[in-house]
Amino acid sequence: MGRGQGNKSESLSQHAEGRLAGYAVSEACSRGRLHKEPSPTYRGEFQRDRDRVIHCAAFRRLVYKTQVFVNHEGDLFRTRLTHSLEVAQIARSIARSLRLNEDLAEAIALAHDLGHTPFGHAGQDALNACMASYGGFEHNLQSLRVVDELELKYAEFPGLNLTFETREGILKHCSTKHARKLGEIGRRFIDRHQPSLEAQLTNLADEIAYNNHDVDDGLRAGLITIEQLRDITLFQEPYEAIKRRFAQLDGRRTVHEVVRRMINRLVVDLVETSRSRLELVAPADVEAVRTQPGPLITFSDEVRNANDQLKDFLRTALYRHFRVHRMSAKAKRVVEELFGAFMDDPRLLPTEHHQKVALLEQERGQAGRARVVADYIAGMTDRYALTEHDRILNPHGVS
Numbered sequence: 001m002g003r004g005q006g007n008k009s010e011s012l013s014q015h016a017e018g019r020l021a022g023y024a025v026s027e028a029c030s031r032g033r034l035h036k037e038p039s040p041t042y043r044g045e046f047q048r049d050r051d052r053v054i055h056c057a058a059f060r061r062l063v064y065k066t067q068v069f070v071n072h073e074g075d076l077f078r079t080r081l082t083h084s085l086e087v088a089q090i091a092r093s094i095a096r097s098l099r100l101n102e103d104l105a106e107a108i109a110l111a112h113d114l115g116h117t118p119f120g121h122a123g124q125d126a127l128n129a130c131m132a133s134y135g136g137f138e139h140n141l142q143s144l145r146v147v148d149e150l151e152l153k154y155a156e157f158p159g160l161n162l163t164f165e166t167r168e169g170i171l172k173h174c175s176t177k178h179a180r181k182l183g184e185i186g187r188r189f190i191d192r193h194q195p196s197l198e199a200q201l202t203n204l205a206d207e208i209a210y211n212n213h214d215v216d217d218g219l220r221a222g223l224i225t226i227e228q229l230r231d232i233t234l235f236q237e238p239y240e241a242i243k244r245r246f247a248q249l250d251g252r253r254t255v256h257e258v259v260r261r262m263i264n265r266l267v268v269d270l271v272e273t274s275r276s277r278l279e280l281v282a283p284a285d286v287e288a289v290r291t292q293p294g295p296l297i298t299f300s301d302e303v304r305n306a307n308d309q310l311k312d313f314l315r316t317a318l319y320r321h322f323r324v325h326r327m328s329a330k331a332k333r334v335v336e337e338l339f340g341a342f343m344d345d346p347r348l349l350p351t352e353h354h355q356k357v358a359l360l361e362q363e364r365g366q367a368g369r370a371r372v373v374a375d376y377i378a379g380m381t382d383r384y385a386l387t388e389h390d391r392i393l394n395p396h397g398v399s
């Protein structure tokens, strides 16, 4: 990766990397950045990736984006920013326990949701439907687009010029159709290879984080109840243990105790199961990890089944709850109407997007125009999308 000889960053990185397992990603085995850059002075390369993510505009906007609940529903609910921080915390713990690269796991975790639309899944589905005849919209692909192209901050390159390994972790899923256009980063979806262990664990840290905070937020919002959750294995076991030991504990503290123990159970199981698999398979290096037939970071069968039961419950009881559906239906309309208005008249877009519309229209016609509109809408926060909708489509709206 073109590291400087004998400089401070090398000794710091070597110190941190000295304790890594042979199959972890290290700077020495990194495939590097698209645009060559001198090494950072006091940081490792993956720490630099993390810092670039934290300083980018898309990261700041995560504070006003949601997953299930629309942002203005209440100040106590998770946003995509707090979610990303929770994922980073869980991912770092797992990485450290398995002697994997903690800095890389952290960089992937903080960047993994950068491409999400406003209004969570509802916004993403709506934008994907709007883009159906123009190549579709995938949020993982959009996260990569944000870090590769859309963030314009650095003098010498577009995007954040992150390392291959951070980008690999961001692109969790991708259709083969899109993968073919992505070059090296899309290759594994065609070859059916695995990403690094750090990418695999961050993907599961994401799942651990959102299932558990959806339980917490769902209870707080009164959309699901403890009575319902008592039929769910992962919840029931810690709940009964706490009730036996702390009979007088109030509701919120009980819920917090249960959720914390659920997260702990999942993390411990993931670390222990993955550790045994890694010992058994003993991949020599990250390339041997990539050519495995399946991921090596996994839950045990028992915990995976319990986790699936929790996911099924959340899908039917929470995500399809009529109050969530009302928010989703409204969000879908806002996205569809904004998309339609900008497609009909791209001059409604702020001036800085006009040149890009002209350029992409020249290259790809309507699909080019649609991509600029999708990028603009995907970048919006929940409240900005509502304000734009009001400005553009409500005759009595704000000017």
Ligand code: MG
Residues within 6 Å of the ligand: 083, 112, 113, 206, 210
């Ligand atoms: Mg996520």
